[in-house]
Amino acid sequence: MxxxxxxxxxxxxxxxxxxxxxxxxxxxxxxxxxxLDALNAGEVMRFVNDHDPIPLLQQMQARYGExxxxxxxxxxxxxxxxxxxxx
Numbered sequence: 872m873x874x875x876x877x878x879x880x881x882x883x884x885x886x887x888x889x890x891x892x893x894x895x896x897x898x899x900x901x902x903x904x905x906x907l908d909a910l911n912a913g914e915v916m917r918f919v920n921d922h923d924p925i926p927l928l929q930q931m932q933a934r935y936g937e938x939x940x941x942x943x944x945x946x947x948x949x950x951x952x953x954x955x956x957x958x
Contacts (some may be wrong), residue, residue, distance in 0.1 A: 878944065910957040
């Protein structure tokens with residue numbers, strides 16, 4: 872009998888990169904919400920985008936409330952880096 876190896880999809884530091892710049896605009900929010908839903912408590916999605924996603928952040932607050940913390944790591948005219956931390 873052959874055993875199937877188990878692949879651990881967790882990252883040792885619990886930080887997962889998400890670069891929205893390479894995703895078609897019409898799919899971005901769905902992809903972001905899917906990625907956030909896949910996080911376990913304490914894990915972080917490090918989000919990079921070419922603009923400050925204010926409408927997305929408002930949607931996130933409505934959908935997740937306090938279960939996702941939003942922490943800007945970089946906020947400049949050419950783009951942002953935000954940590955979304957699952958609680």
